Amino acid sequence: MINLSKKIDSIKGFSVSVTSVGIKKHGRPDLALLDCYSPSRLAGVFTSNSLPAAPVTVCRDNLVNLSKPSRLALIINSGCANACTGKDGLIDCLRVSDSVASALNIERKSVFPFSTGVILERLPVEKMLLSIDDLAGNKNRSASWRDLATAIMTTDSFPKFISKQIVLSGRIVNILGIAKGSGMIHPNMATMLAFILTDVELSFQDLQLLVKDTVKVSFNSISVDGDMSTNDSFVAISNSMSGIKVSSSSLSEKKDWNIFKKNFMQIGLELAELIVSDGEGATKLIKIEISGAVSYEEACRVGESVSNSPLVKTAFFAGDPNLGRILSAIGASEIEGLDLNKINVSINDYLVIQSGLLARDYSEIKAKNLMSLEEINLSIDLGRGKACGKYMTCDLSYDYIKINAEYRS
Amino acid sequence: MINLSKKIDSIKGFSVSVTSVGIKKHGRPDLALLDCYSPSRLAGVFTSNSLPAAPVTVCRDNLVNLSKPSRLALIINSGCANACTGKDGLIDCLRVSDSVASALNIERKSVFPFSTGVILERLPVEKMLLSIDDLAGNKNRSASWRDLATAIMTTDSFPKFISKQIVLSGRIVNILGIAKGSGMIHPNMATMLAFILTDVELSFQDLQLLVKDTVKVSFNSISVDGDMSTNDSFVAISNSMSGIKVSSSSLSEKKDWNIFKKNFMQIGLELAELIVSDGEGATKLIKIEISGAVSYEEACRVGESVSNSPLVKTAFFAGDPNLGRILSAIGASEIEGLDLNKINVSINDYLVIQSGLLARDYSEIKAKNLMSLEEINLSIDLGRGKACGKYMTCDLSYDYIKINAEYRS
Structure with missing residues (x-):
């Protein structure tokens, strides 16, 4: 080809x-x-x-x-x-x-x-x-x-x-x-x-x-x-x-x-x-890769939950590595037996959450810099199995409100 | 008592x-x-x-x-x-x-x-x-x-x-x-x-x-x-x-x-x-009553879908009677056999949607005035059965973004 x-x-x-x-x-x-x-x-x-x-x-x-x-x-x-x-x-x-x-x-x-x-x-x-x-x-x-x-x-x-x-x-x-x-x-x-x-x-x-x-x-x-x-x-x-x-x-x-x-x-x-x-008001594209899931469906459930979380999306808008919101959104997918200790999260290949805790050499400034980029790769490893899934979302900004409050006017 | x-x-x-x-x-x-x-x-x-x-x-x-x-x-x-x-x-x-x-x-x-x-x-x-x-x-x-x-x-x-x-x-x-x-x-x-x-x-x-x-x-x-x-x-x-x-x-x-x-x-x-x-950034309290559902669960599904819709919530923030968004959110609850022709919607007892269409004597100005109130009663009659349910939500404003983008700073 x-x-x-x-x-x-x-x-x-x-x-x-x-x-x-x-x-x-x-x-x-x-x-x-x-x-x-x-x-x-x-x-x-x-x-x-x-x-x-x-x-x-x-x-x-x-x-x-x-x-x-x-x-x-x-x-x-x-x-x-x-x-x-x-x-x-x-x-x-x-x-x-x-x-x-x-x-x-x-x-x-x-x-x-x-x-x-x-x-x-x-x-x-x-x-x-x-x-x-x-x-x-x-x-x-x-x-x-x-x-x-x-x-x-x-x-x-x-x-x-x-x-x-x-x-x-x-x-x-x-x-x-x-x-x-x-x-x-x-x-x-x-x-x-x-x-x-x-x-x-x-x-x-x-x-x-x-x-x-x-x-x-x-x-x-x-x-x-x-x-x-x-x-x-x-x-x-x-x-x-x-x-x-x-x-x-x-x-x-x-x-x-x-x-x-x-x-x-x-x-x-x-x-x-x-x-x-081009998401309404979006300033950032966030690509989410979920790995280590038990099934494709499970990976998607986590991807959907993180993608849909307004709190994750406003944190990305602010460039604020409020990483707890990402973990909370993972948990909100209500997967039985999910083990925090096995979860790793990376932003653009930089490990931020290691075994459920802040990574050993975690630097807030480095995470902040990575979150200020226009395209962000968020990798979530659930550490449970071999299935993967991908999701895409954008951040949530003032302009989302502006566009939709004024749509018909 | x-x-x-x-x-x-x-x-x-x-x-x-x-x-x-x-x-x-x-x-x-x-x-x-x-x-x-x-x-x-x-x-x-x-x-x-x-x-x-x-x-x-x-x-x-x-x-x-x-x-x-x-x-x-x-x-x-x-x-x-x-x-x-x-x-x-x-x-x-x-x-x-x-x-x-x-x-x-x-x-x-x-x-x-x-x-x-x-x-x-x-x-x-x-x-x-x-x-x-x-x-x-x-x-x-x-x-x-x-x-x-x-x-x-x-x-x-x-x-x-x-x-x-x-x-x-x-x-x-x-x-x-x-x-x-x-x-x-x-x-x-x-x-x-x-x-x-x-x-x-x-x-x-x-x-x-x-x-x-x-x-x-x-x-x-x-x-x-x-x-x-x-x-x-x-x-x-x-x-x-x-x-x-x-x-x-x-x-x-x-x-x-x-x-x-x-x-x-x-x-x-x-x-x-x-x-x-007191919802973050909320300017309005929206009380939703769903009636005419087949079951309590069905009423709740509709209530949840309308309550969660950012497009409904930004319309309420703007005081814009973009009523199609409410109907769309009702439909997004994915209820089988839902019939648009049987749906009635009222805002503070003022009928705005009658049998799935704009009510006969509908006045956009009146609807706009009602949507500008601080407390709004949204009644949705699905016209399918006798079950009812209630939900509460608030509008979605610029301040939601502000509060959550700045939460840790």
């Missing part, structure tokens, strides 16, 4: 158009159409919130009917979540989908809608409908991935997209990831919206497998504020434009599958990292 | 002494002795954190050996939690207990130690030992309940104590509650320390029953920041100085038992309310 690490300008079979219909203020772009015009497959996972937004309901329904590769379209708006809008919200969503379907001459069930923004508000459907023919028209297909990533932003401070070219069986293939999210980030589907596109041909089962495996180590392993949204969606779309097919079940394609899977998951992980580092 | 609502100056059989040994800065009181010199019973519940502080371990051990009413003592320090201090921390705790036991001429297992403050730091045992004879000496027993409540404060902005006199079978009996807590407040044992004392005679089983029933509706139903401490302890102590005995199992004492239980639980609830209203 050669990782070309090139920024992709385009992937064959996908085209983007973007506009502003006035959902967001100041004429900022807020509506995007992704036309997957080459026959494509789509797999996805969605929020487990019991009050899912209308577009989540529509996407789930569409997925059930998706039997073979076909022309698909994603219509994505920001500024309004179309969540908690009841039957009317569902009708709004379907009207927009219908309009896209009609403009592209495809079936409505091939149109996947996504919304992000304020909950409980209705979509300005009439305004949106007026723009859809333009979005679908050929002359507007020149938008870039950056434009798409920008159009789906809400409180995000920068657009989030990552692309990769890799070589499989001698041919260049493309993987592209786009995401939005900086608040309402909880370890259970921790993003508002994320999309990964590729021109590598995959079965629906393999695409679904990739989505599930990726979400586990990326979007389900990050925390900004412990809130879970009504609109969380992560979908992957593949066409066959690279001429390369990979499969988890074919022996001859196994090597390519492994390479592809690794890179696909890496894109998910990097998108998750971008989301956390 | 006549509720005399008098502030109690003293309860026979209990005496308090308080001093400052320099654990907290600026000579603030940080060590208190509560001598339960009349034969007493004690019951308690403690943190479920897997790394409990040394005093929690000692209290639990002592409880096992507590067979009959005897002279008991509580030694409580603030400023240092004696948590995550390993074997040495346990020895520190036992040395302090030994010293109290020796000064009062009682057994060590009759001394119950409590600590609250910074985790991972060692107790200044030598300094504490020097003060214990003074604390135990007769001339220092003049401290008030306010003094005790003040000595156990950490980030609390005011001392928390409530007292009640009620009449049972023609005699006046006393109940007194003292608590500390304003951060690290999670719905699972949501307090650092709370004590309820009474001069009504009770069996150990009844005292334990009162503690468990009280904690359920009070300290386990409040949330400030979703953090759970290493030191959470709630204990109740009863002697027989009022000459009144109540029992849950005796027919003749049933009426008195019911009156007493109601008042005892009320003290717990009011202490919990004081803790939430």
Whole structure:
């Protein structure tokens, strides 16, 4: 494998158009159409919130009917979540989908809608409908991935997209990831919206497998504020434009599958990292590695507890090595038989807690300096077993309050 | 029953002494002795954190050996939690207990130690030992309940104590509650320390029953920041100085038992309310009533989810009726089959969400005005069943960050 690490300008079979219909203020772009015009497959996972937004309901329904590769379209708006809008919200969503379907001459069930923004508000459907023919028209297909990533932003401070070219069986293939999210980030589907596109041909089962495996180590392993949204969606779309097919079940394609899977998951992980580092008000990215756990689940429980602790997060914001808060958050995971004497904690490879106590040569000044860095690696060894897990979180600052107290104003 | 609502100056059989040994800065009181010199019973519940502080371990051990009413003592320090201090921390705790036991001429297992403050730091045992004879000496027993409540404060902005006199079978009996807590407040044992004392005679089983029933509706139903401490302890102590005995199992004492239980639980609830209203940086107390749930557990799940949502809490801080966040937090409780169309939400009896949508005559200005009050009643009707539950939380403000970023400095 050669990782070309090139920024992709385009992937064959996908085209983007973007506009502003006035959902967001100041004429900022807020509506995007992704036309997957080459026959494509789509797999996805969605929020487990019991009050899912209308577009989540529509996407789930569409997925059930998706039997073979076909022309698909994603219509994505920001500024309004179309969540908690009841039957009317569902009708709004379907009207927009219908309009896209009609403009592209495809079936409505091939149109996947996504919304992000304020909950409980209705979509300005009439305004949106007026723009859809333009979005679908050929002359507007020149938008870039950056434009798409920008159009789906809400409180995000920068657009989030990552692309990769890799070589499989001698041919260049493309993987592209786009995401939005900086608040309402909880370890259970921790993003508002994320999309990964590729021109590598995959079965629906393999695409679904990739989505599930990726979400586990990326979007389900990050925390900004412990809130879970009504609109969380992560979908992957593949066409066959690279001429390369990979499969988890074919022996001859196994090597390519492994390479592809690794890179696909890496894109998910990097998108998750971008989301956390753009966490509302975040000044620091904190990567947490838990080792010495009895099981992967146990490692995750500890990671989630530490990631979600406002007291740990404010200590990181202050650059204050109040290490007791980290130990307390580990204990708050309520693991039976946890033994303090076996716990080691390091910050950027500097041992701070050794066998449950301050390390012998511990220096508060050194710990303080390490905690003042913008990226911090927190390693927690539970000393119980061989399982590991990873989590990512950010610090909790004044700006989190500012952003969320002023969100609608 | 006549509720005399008098502030109690003293309860026979209990005496308090308080001093400052320099654990907290600026000579603030940080060590208190509560001598339960009349034969007493004690019951308690403690943190479920897997790394409990040394005093929690000692209290639990002592409880096992507590067979009959005897002279008991509580030694409580603030400023240092004696948590995550390993074997040495346990020895520190036992040395302090030994010293109290020796000064009062009682057994060590009759001394119950409590600590609250910074985790991972060692107790200044030598300094504490020097003060214990003074604390135990007769001339220092003049401290008030306010003094005790003040000595156990950490980030609390005011001392928390409530007292009640009620009449049972023609005699006046006393109940007194003292608590500390304003951060690290999670719905699972949501307090650092709370004590309820009474001069009504009770069996150990009844005292334990009162503690468990009280904690359920009070300290386990409040949330400030979703953090759970290493030191959470709630204990109740009863002697027989009022000459009144109540029992849950005796027919003749049933009426008195019911009156007493109601008042005892009320003290717990009011202490919990004081803790939430003193939540770190809190500007508003939010009382949440969940009705129309299928079960009490379901109501609590919704209450916990709404109470813990930073986005709901920042909206309340801003006085911004961003009601979608409340619905989203309800949905985040992941209740199967939850129907948005059946959900009603009121703020101080003003219907804001009707059948899942903005109420017909909803006025944003009116909602904003109601959300600007210092005490807010949020009613959530799930429209599914007959069960109810209550929760309390506070808003999330800049000062939460300030207090916790600067805690050790």
